[in-house]
Amino acid sequence: MNKDLYNYILGVADNSLILGQRMGELCGHGPSLETDIACTNISLDLFGQVRSYFQYAADVSGDERTEDDIAFLRREREYKNVLLVEQPNTDFAYTIVRQFLFDVYHVLFLEELKKSSDETLQAIAVKSVKEAKYHERFSSDWVIRLGDGTEESHQKIQDAVDVLWTYTDELFHQTDSDIEMVKAGVAVDVTQLKESYYKKVNEILNEATIQIPESKWFQKGGKQGIHTEHLGYLLSDMQYMQRTYPGMEW
Amino acid sequence: MVDQTPHIAPELQEILAAVSDPEIPVLSILEMGVVREAILEESKAFVKITPTYSGCPAMDVIGDDIKAALKNAGFDAEVKLVLSPAWTTDWITEKGRIALREYGIAPPLEADADKEALLGNKKIVSCPQCNSTNTKMVSQFGSTACKAFFQCEDCLEPFDYFKCLK
Numbered sequence: 001m002n003k004d005l006y007n008y009i010l011g012v013a014d015n016s017l018i019l020g021q022r023m024g025e026l027c028g029h030g031p032s033l034e035t036d037i038a039c040t041n042i043s044l045d046l047f048g049q050v051r052s053y054f055q056y057a058a059d060v061s062g063d064e065r066t067e068d069d070i071a072f073l074r075r076e077r078e079y080k081n082v083l084l085v086e087q088p089n090t091d092f093a094y095t096i097v098r099q100f101l102f103d104v105y106h107v108l109f110l111e112e113l114k115k116s117s118d119e120t121l122q123a124i125a126v127k128s129v130k131e132a133k134y135h136e137r138f139s140s141d142w143v144i145r146l147g148d149g150t151e152e153s154h155q156k157i158q159d160a161v162d163v164l165w166t167y168t169d170e171l172f173h174q175t176d177s178d179i180e181m182v183k184a185g186v187a188v189d190v191t192q193l194k195e196s197y198y199k200k201v202n203e204i205l206n207e208a209t210i211q212i213p214e215s216k217w218f219q220k221g222g223k224q225g226i227h228t229e230h231l232g233y234l235l236s237d238m239q240y241m242q243r244t245y246p247g248m249e250w
Numbered sequence: 251m252v253d254q255t256p257h258i259a260p261e262l263q264e265i266l267a268a269v270s271d272p273e274i275p276v277l278s279i280l281e282m283g284v285v286r287e288a289i290l291e292e293s294k295a296f297v298k299i300t301p302t303y304s305g306c307p308a309m310d311v312i313g314d315d316i317k318a319a320l321k322n323a324g325f326d327a328e329v330k331l332v333l334s335p336a337w338t339t340d341w342i343t344e345k346g347r348i349a350l351r352e353y354g355i356a357p358p359l360e361a362d363a364d365k366e367a368l369l370g371n372k373k374i375v376s377c378p379q380c381n382s383t384n385t386k387m388v389s390q391f392g393s394t395a396c397k398a399f400f401q402c403e404d405c406l407e408p409f410d411y412f413k414c415l416k
C-alpha cells in the first residue's frame with residue numbers, strides 16, 4: 001500500500017470527522033431550532049464527505065479494513081486531525097468561531113484539492129467545496145451578527161476568538177507524508193494557503209468589530225497524533241456503538 | 251460544454267421513472283437528475299447514480315429501490331455511486347421543478363438569484379401555496395441538507411426552498 005497516500009487521506013478526513021462529531025453533539029441541544037438544524041446539517045455534510053474519504057482509504061489500505069474500522073476503531077494517537085476541530089462546544093460563540101476558523105481554511109483547501117492529480121480526491125473536492133462554501137457563509141454571518149451585536153455577544157465572540165486563535169497556525173503545518181504527497185502532485189501545499197486564510201479571516205473579524213489576537217504563540221501536535229485532553233472524551237463517545245456492537249455499519 | 255444529458259437505455263427508462271426520491275416522493279429519480287447512466291448488457295443493468303449532497307441519507311435507499319425495481323422487471327442490476335461530475339440543481343428537469351412546486355417545495359432559482367435570496371437581499375423566492383414573493387428566509391438549513399426554510403409573509407405558510415447547488 002502507498003502509506004503516504006493513506007496517511008494523507010486520513011489527515012484530510014479526520015478534520016471533517018471530528019468536527020462533524022462535535023457539531024452532531026448539538027443535535028437537540030442547539031440554542032434555537034434553526035441553529036440546531038443548521039449545526040446538524042453541517043455535521044451531515046461533513047460525515048458524507050468523510051465517508052467518501054474513508055471508503056477510498058479502505059481501498060488504498062489494501063487489507064481487510066472497512067470504512068467503519070478506519071473511522072471508529074483507531075486509537076487516539078492514530079487520529080490526525082488538527083487540534084482546532086476537537087475543541088469543545090463551550091458555548092455557541094465557541095461553536096460558531098471554531099466552525100468559522102475551519103470553514104475559511106476548508107474552502108481554500110478544497111479549491112486547491114480540486115487540482116489534485118488523484119482523481120478520487122479531486123472528485124470529492126469538487127463535490128465538497130460547494131457544501132463548504134455554504135457552511136462558510138453561515139458561520140461568517142453568525143460571527144458578524146454576534147460580534148457586532150450586543151455587548152455580551154461581542155464579548156463572547158471575542159473570548160472564543162482569543163482562545164481558538166492559538167489553534168489556527170497548525171492548519172498550515174505539514175507532516176512527512178503530506179510533503180511526499182505534495183511532491184507527487186496529490187496533496188495541497190497548505191503552507192501556500194496561509195496568507196489568503198488570514199486575510200479572509202481578518203476581513204470578517206474586522207466587520208464583526210472583533211480584535212485580532214496579537215499573540216504569535218500557537219498550539220500544534222494534532223497532525224502527529226498528540227491531541228488535547230478533549231479528543232479522548234470525544235472518541236469514547238463516538239466509538240461506543242462500534243466497540244459495543246462490533247461490525248455495525250453506518 | 252460537456253453534454254450532461256444522462257444516457258439511459260430505452261428499456262430501462264420506464265422502470266427507473268417509477269423510482270422516487272424517498273424524501274420527496276413526488277419526484278422520480280430521473281426528474282431529480284440523480285441517475286447519470288443506465289445501460290443494459292444482455293440482461294444485466296448497470297446504473298450510475300450521483301449524490302445530491304455528500305451526506306444525503308437517501309442515496310442508499312435509492313440504490314436499493316433501483317435494484318428492487320429492476321429485479322421486479324426481470325433485470326439483474328449493479329448500482330454504482332459516482333461523485334464526478336458533481337450533481338447540480340440544473341439537472342432537475344422542468345417537469346421535476348413543477349412537481350416540486352406542486353408538492354409544496356419552492357424549486358431552486360439560478361445561482362446568483364439564490365445567493366440574493368438566501369442572504370435576504372431580495373425577495374424572489376415565491377411561496378408554493380399562494381405564489382407571493384413576499385417571503386422571508388427563516389433558516390439557511392431546512393429539514394434536509396438540500397433545503398432552506400422559508401415563510402410566506404402574505405399567507406403565513408412556512409415552506410421549504412430547494413437550495414441552488416452549482
